[in-house]
Amino acid sequence: MFSATKFTPTPRKIRREKTVVSSSSSDIDKDPVYVFCRLRPLQENVDSHSCMTLLSPQEICISNESKGIRRDVFYKFKHIFTAYASQTEIFDHIGYPLLTDLLKGKNGLLFAYGVTGSGKTYTLTGDHNNPGLIPMCIDTLFNSIGDLQTPKFIIKSDRMNGFEIQTEEDASMDRLAENRSKNMGNVKKLNREKFFINNGKMIPVFNENNAFAVFISYIEIYNNNVYDLLDESNNGKTLQNKILREDPNCNMYVNGVVEVEVKTAQEAFELFIIGQKRKKMAYTSLNSESSRSHSVFNIRIAQLEKLPVNADGKPIIPEKNLLTVSQLRVVDLAGSERSSRTQNTGARLREASAINNSLMNLRTCLEVLRENQRTKTNKVVPYRDSRLTYLFKNYFEGDGSVQMIVCVNPSVNDLEENLHVMKFAEMTQGVKVLKSEPRCIPISTSKKVISKRNGTPAKINKKTLFSLTPEIPMFKFDFNQRDECKSSIDNLLGVLKHLKSESSTSELDKINKELRKRLVDIDNHRVLDKAENRNLKQLLQREQTKNANFETKINQIETKYGNLSEKYKESQEIIRSLHNTVNEKDLKLNQHLLEKEHIKQKHALANEKKDQELQDKLKKQRGHFTAEIFAKEIKLKKAREALDSEVIVNPENIRESENIPPLSTPKKPSSSDCYKRNGGYTPRRRSKSCDEVWLEHNSIKPVPLGTVLQPSMKKRKSVTKLTKASDVTNPKQSKYCLLAQEQDTDGEIETKLYKGDILPTTGGGAQVIFNDVERLRQQSPTSNGK
Numbered sequence: 001m002f003s004a005t006k007f008t009p010t011p012r013k014i015r016r017e018k019t020v021v022s023s024s025s026s027d028i029d030k031d032p033v034y035v036f037c038r039l040r041p042l043q044e045n046v047d048s049h050s051c052m053t054l055l056s057p058q059e060i061c062i063s064n065e066s067k068g069i070r071r072d073v074f075y076k077f078k079h080i081f082t083a084y085a086s087q088t089e090i091f092d093h094i095g096y097p098l099l100t101d102l103l104k105g106k107n108g109l110l111f112a113y114g115v116t117g118s119g120k121t122y123t124l125t126g127d128h129n130n131p132g133l134i135p136m137c138i139d140t141l142f143n144s145i146g147d148l149q150t151p152k153f154i155i156k157s158d159r160m161n162g163f164e165i166q167t168e169e170d171a172s173m174d175r176l177a178e179n180r181s182k183n184m185g186n187v188k189k190l191n192r193e194k195f196f197i198n199n200g201k202m203i204p205v206f207n208e209n210n211a212f213a214v215f216i217s218y219i220e221i222y223n224n225n226v227y228d229l230l231d232e233s234n235n236g237k238t239l240q241n242k243i244l245r246e247d248p249n250c251n252m253y254v255n256g257v258v259e260v261e262v263k264t265a266q267e268a269f270e271l272f273i274i275g276q277k278r279k280k281m282a283y284t285s286l287n288s289e290s291s292r293s294h295s296v297f298n299i300r301i302a303q304l305e306k307l308p309v310n311a312d313g314k315p316i317i318p319e320k321n322l323l324t325v326s327q328l329r330v331v332d333l334a335g336s337e338r339s340s341r342t343q344n345t346g347a348r349l350r351e352a353s354a355i356n357n358s359l360m361n362l363r364t365c366l367e368v369l370r371e372n373q374r375t376k377t378n379k380v381v382p383y384r385d386s387r388l389t390y391l392f393k394n395y396f397e398g399d400g401s402v403q404m405i406v407c408v409n410p411s412v413n414d415l416e417e418n419l420h421v422m423k424f425a426e427m428t429q430g431v432k433v434l435k436s437e438p439r440c441i442p443i444s445t446s447k448k449v450i451s452k453r454n455g456t457p458a459k460i461n462k463k464t465l466f467s468l469t470p471e472i473p474m475f476k477f478d479f480n481q482r483d484e485c486k487s488s489i490d491n492l493l494g495v496l497k498h499l500k501s502e503s504s505t506s507e508l509d510k511i512n513k514e515l516r517k518r519l520v521d522i523d524n525h526r527v528l529d530k531a532e533n534r535n536l537k538q539l540l541q542r543e544q545t546k547n548a549n550f551e552t553k554i555n556q557i558e559t560k561y562g563n564l565s566e567k568y569k570e571s572q573e574i575i576r577s578l579h580n581t582v583n584e585k586d587l588k589l590n591q592h593l594l595e596k597e598h599i600k601q602k603h604a605l606a607n608e609k610k611d612q613e614l615q616d617k618l619k620k621q622r623g624h625f626t627a628e629i630f631a632k633e634i635k636l637k638k639a640r641e642a643l644d645s646e647v648i649v650n651p652e653n654i655r656e657s658e659n660i661p662p663l664s665t666p667k668k669p670s671s672s673d674c675y676k677r678n679g680g681y682t683p684r685r686r687s688k689s690c691d692e693v694w695l696e697h698n699s700i701k702p703v704p705l706g707t708v709l710q711p712s713m714k715k716r717k718s719v720t721k722l723t724k725a726s727d728v729t730n731p732k733q734s735k736y737c738l739l740a741q742e743q744d745t746d747g748e749i750e751t752k753l754y755k756g757d758i759l760p761t762t763g764g765g766a767q768v769i770f771n772d773v774e775r776l777r778q779q780s781p782t783s784n785g786k
């Protein structure tokens with residue numbers, strides 16, 4: 001008989017020590033991450049030519065040709081499978097050794113990595129005629145352990161990464177319950193169709209004294225959430241996001257994952273197919289059935305050492321009674337993909353980004369691990385950054401062998417992505433993990449009793465039985481009185497055993513049958529009641545938990561609401577006071593602006609006024625200066641003329657001239673001199689000949705002078721206006737006289753005669769060079785005594 005016991009895998013302490021020692025322990029204790037490479041056949045009409053050449057089963061060359069320059073890159077792996085390699089070949093190289101280790105009690109982790117559409121799912125799953133690595137592992141496992149299995153439910157998963165050993169009684173009840181719910185249709189009808197062809201392979205089992213229990217679980221990591229693909233709640237339609245937990249021994253596991261004990265390969269296949277159907281797959285431009293998640297198929301084996309029995313038929317419990325737990329995890333990673341090639345949008349794009357992020361984190365973890373190992377440093381490996389790496393943390397810390405199969409489409413279209421994949425794969429080989437040892441878990445209490453290989457109860461010596469009457473007593477079972485009921489059954493069993501030793505076989509058989517029938521009936525009733533009770537209890541518990549949760553939530557929400565209301569009030573108060581402050585400041589600002597504007601206007605007005613005054617002054621001064629300059633220019637010209645002239649000018653001609661330089665003044669070179677020297681005009685000789693014709697310009701009607709002093713212009717032409725050029729350019733005229741009269745405040749008239757020579761210009765025009773001013777001032781004898 002078994003008594004219920006709980007187990008969890010190996011204490012984590014050992015691994016922790018290993019991790020710390022890892023940098024200093026010798027390489028003999030470590031295995032590298034083995035990396036295999038599988039080439040996929042090229043697809044007709046899709047893939048162009050191959051860019052890879054296999055140099056040996058371990059070496060491959062990738063040729064990268066761009067702009068006429070060819071660059072060859074070489075990669076080495078543990079083994080490279082050609083495009084013609086069969087699924088069996090892959091299994092023989094990778095699956096078989098992993099499975100052998102699994103049966104020896106060692107853990108294993110296998111990743112399939114590669115670009116989308118490179119054949120990862122094909123390698124791990126395959127199809128009906130070409131089963132992949134997982135189905136082959138399942139077949140080979142069951143071919144190997146055959147009937148070396150514990151009865152179902154003797155070893156039971158506790159859904160928290162541990163196992164419990166149940167009594168034969170509890171196990172049989174669980175079996176009955178399972179049958180019952182199957183018959184009632186509670187358990188999903190599994191696909192009975194044979195999916196894969198048995199490969200007939202088997203591994204020799206090393207210790208036939210062990211009994212095995214195989215457990216299957218199947219999960220997927222989609223958008224960095226973990227889903228249980230075998231979860232039947234909700235009929236498996238909407239899967240719940242599961243959390244990752246660390247068990248007391250620091251092993252990572254998916255909390256509450258469904259772990260199904262399977263007794264045949266067929267059962268395992270069926271679960272695998274159910275999981276496959278629930279996996280997130282989608283059409284993309286590069287693969288019609290592209291995995292949008294990382295899926296992890298998990299095979300866990302618990303091995304129980306069968307106990308020898310002593311002379312009394314009691315099991316001998318050794319010092320170390322062992323339960324060995326090992327697991328093989330096969331991971332179909334979603335393919336890395338570049339959005340530029342897939343042209344994914346929306347959900348597909350989000351998936352792709354989650355896929356690439358988790359793959360990138362896997363890469364980072366391996367890089368850090370490798371660096372730590374090489375440089376003997378202890379950098380933190382970012383396992384927690386993604387669920388994928390967090391789940392496999394134990395493996396990288398030396399909890400089992402890690403292997404990777406890199407799937408590659410050798411088409412030149414995938415060249416760039418493949419170069420990244422190959423680089424990562426090559427780097428991965430540089431990581432070393434501690435060699436794992438079989439994990440045996442001691443059963444510590446003396447209560448344990450182990451079943452025989454076929455699961456029937458262990459022998460019990462006659463002497464241990466108690467004495468009973470040969471008659472079969474009638475038993476009445478009252479399930480409300482559990483203790484009584486139990487002792488009745490015990491009595492009955494005792495009688496049976498007694499009878500078995502005393503009675504003849506036929507009689508015994510008869511009694512046996514009758515009793516068994518009754519017992520089965522009783523057992524059935526009991527199982528039904530127990531199951532119902534359990535269900536009701538569970539329901540009640542669930543409801544109670546829900547209620548408690550709701551209450552807690554309501555309380556929390558109420559507290560939050562109260563806090564928020566307080567905060568809201570405070571905020572309102574602050575906002576109000578801020579408003580006031582803002583308004584005050586606004587008011588002040590406006591006043592300030594107004595004042596500023598006022599001052600500005602004042603300044604502008606004053607400036608304008610000043611400007612005007614200055615303008616007026618400037619105008620006046622300019623007029624004054626212009627007149628002065630004009631007068632001075634005339635004087636200057638006159639002086640120049642006087643100097644230039646060969647004719648001796650009668651000083652009386654310049655009657656009123658002012659500041660005329662004396663005739664003896666040395667002759668300065670004048671502009672006209674320069675003009676003459678430069679071949680300009682030749683000034684005509686000045687004479688007072690009677691041939692001179694004057695152009696007399698009287699711009700106004702002059703007041704008659706009434707004096708004997710008259711300007712001497714014998715020949716003259718008088719005009720009041722110069723209307724046309726010919727008035728001046730007339731070659732006969734050589735002198736010009738402008739008459740101007742002004743009356744001062746006393747009413748006295750001053751007459752001015754501006755005289756000059758008319759000189760022809762080179763352009764055919766004429767210029768007047770003033771050289772004389774005559775001023776005649778007439779004063780009335782009656783005015784002011786002058």
Ligand SMILES: Nc1ncnc2c1ncn2[C@@H]1O[C@H](COP(=O)(O)OP(=O)(O)OP(=O)(O)O)[C@@H](O)[C@H]1O
Nearest residue numbers: 040041116117118119120121122287290291334335
């Ligand atoms: N070695 C092979 N022999 C024959 N067909 C193959 C091989 N490898 C892949 N294929 C075919 O190529 C297609 C894509 O393969 P698969 O779905 O396995 O790619 P994948 O790497 O899993 O892609 P994803 O990452 O998008 O899920 C499938 O139709 C598959 O049957």
